[in-house]
Amino acid sequence: VLKPERGVLINMECKIWAKNVKHDRQDRIGSAHFELMID
Incomplete structure (x- = not known):
């Protein structure tokens, strides 16, 4: 399970x-x- 880092923008395309x-x-x-x- 990945835990996103705070303050990093994650771009997703479906x-x-x-x-x-x-x-x-x-x-x-x-x-x-x-x-x-994530704040």
């Missing part, structure tokens, strides 16, 4: 994988991006 979903990283189609920081 991709959706399905036949009917197109991906474009520049337009962020087919994925979700979020950032997490």
Whole structure:
């Protein structure tokens, strides 16, 4: 189990994988991006 360090920004990108979903990283189609920081 990893324990994130306080004050460090963690970037995450989740991709959706399905036949009917197109991906474009520049337009962020087919994925979700979020950032997490522990206080």
